[in-house]
Amino acid sequence: MRVPVAAGSHAHAGVAAAPVELHQVSRHYGTGEARVQALADVSVTFPAGTWTAVMGPSGSGKSSLLHCAAGLDRVSAGRVLLAGQDITHATDATLTGLRRRTMGFVFQNFNLIGSLTAEQNVALPLKLAGTRPSRRDVRAALADVGLADRARHRPRELSGGQQQRVAIARAMVTRPSVLFADEPTGALDTGSARTVLRLLRRMVDTAGQTVVMVTHDPVAAASADAVVFLSDGRIADRLPRPSAGQVAERLTRLEG
Incomplete structure (x- = not known):
């Protein structure tokens, strides 16, 4: 069964209907008695302009789902589509190019x-993609995360929350x-986490950004448009x- 993550009131008109789709995706590791099934026949769609949180007990397949969706890991069966393009069997070079151009x-x-x-x-991502970075674009990205006055600071001179905001600007x-976030x-x-969550919410609401986020935190998940368990x-x-509270209750039942 495919689980559509319906675009809520924060989705923007004119944005592609579904930038990330998984169709009957399975992923296993190892063989024989050591074989571990990380994902089993998962079908889910993450529409553009929405923020989806992915949750579940430890070992439920959260990170495997994110890694397969982003092309960081190969699926054992099924298909993965990005903006309608089937990336399931794409070459490593093609996947690297796609990640640099279309994913954060x-x-x-x-x-x-x-x-x-x-x-x-x-x-750095612009340099790795062979593009000459525009200082104006870089400074604008830092301004977007509220760090225009920290451009010349090194990580050791920044708080954890500020470092994560730099990481978001880099992405x-x-x-x-689409932005993939693994336990951001x-x-x-608590205060820094709240700042980062507000930033992600604003990116979705004002810029139509698509966010797929793995988290164990019910408060973080409740900031999203939908939660997939x-x-x-x-x-x-x-x-x-x-x-x-609803997220925590559902997670408790799954862990039980």
Whole structure:
């Protein structure tokens, strides 16, 4: 069964209907007795201009789902489409190009380069893509996350929340069609996490950004347009615009 994550009131008209689609996707690791089934016949659509949180108990397949959707991991069966393009069997070179042009990534541990300034970290994806970074674009990306005055600071001179906002600016400077976030608030204090969540919400509401976010935090999930729950590698449920309490209750039942 495919689980559509319906575009809510925050979706923008004129945006492509479904930038990320998984059709009957399975992923297993190892062989024989060591074989582990991470995903089993998962079908889900993440429409453009929406923010979807992916949740589930430990080992439920959350990260595998995100990695397969982003082409970071190969599926064992099924198909993955990005903006209508089948990337299931794309070459590594094609996938690398697609990721650099159409996807942004934010992880729990920031992954900033300590020897580079904030603006140099933000410019890095453009350099890797063979594009001469525009200082104006880089500074604009930092301004978008409220760090215009921290452009010349190195990561050690920034708080954890500020480092994560630099990481978001770095992910967004290439104007990706979809932002994949893996536990983006997991290493942050409550105040910094709230700031990052407000930033993601604004990106979806004002710019029509698509966000697919793996999280274990019911408060973070409740900021999204919809929450998809995984259990044992399968879609277990979907809740549109739930409260943090509803998310926590559903997660508790799955973990039980």
